[in-house]
Amino acid sequence: MTKKLIGKKKLSSAIAKKSLLTIPEANQIIDVIFDEIKSQLEAGNNVNIKNFGKFVLHVQKPRPVIDFANPKDFLLLDSINIVKFKPSHFVKKLIKEASVDLSENNEDFELEQEENGEE
Numbered sequence: 295m296t297k298k299l300i301g302k303k304k305l306s307s308a309i310a311k312k313s314l315l316t317i318p319e320a321n322q323i324i325d326v327i328f329d330e331i332k333s334q335l336e337a338g339n340n341v342n343i344k345n346f347g348k349f350v351l352h353v354q355k356p357r358p359v360i361d362f363a364n365p366k367d368f369l370l371l372d373s374i375n376i377v378k379f380k381p382s383h384f385v386k387k388l389i390k391e392a393s394v395d396l397s398e399n400n401e402d403f404e405l406e407q408e409e410n411g412e413e
Contacts, residue, residue: 335377347381 302324309320331349334341341349354376358368
């Protein structure tokens with residue numbers, strides 16, 4: 295199965311269809327939500343969205359890497375702040391159920407191919 299990448303345009307279109315908003319209004323709401331998440335992360339706060347997941351700040355420790363100019367030497371990379379996303383149990387359950395459904399569909403497709411003599 296091919297995975298689709300859903301962008302902001304399709305997301306705002308889907309929100310507009312499911313609500314009484316226009317596409318530009320839905321687009322503006324998406325911008326506001328993500329701007330607020332970014333500003334909270336910049337302020338050093340973690341962001342928890344109930345039944346969706348958490349955006350958690352994590353400090354990656356300094357680590358040595360090989361110096362390509364002189365492979366016998368090591369350089370020390372500075373520590374950096376990174377953002378990790380931890381999906382909620384609800385989202386994990388949805389994804390797990392969807393993957394089971396997809397694997398069942400793939401098995402059905404394989405069975406149909408075998409019955410038709412295709413491989």
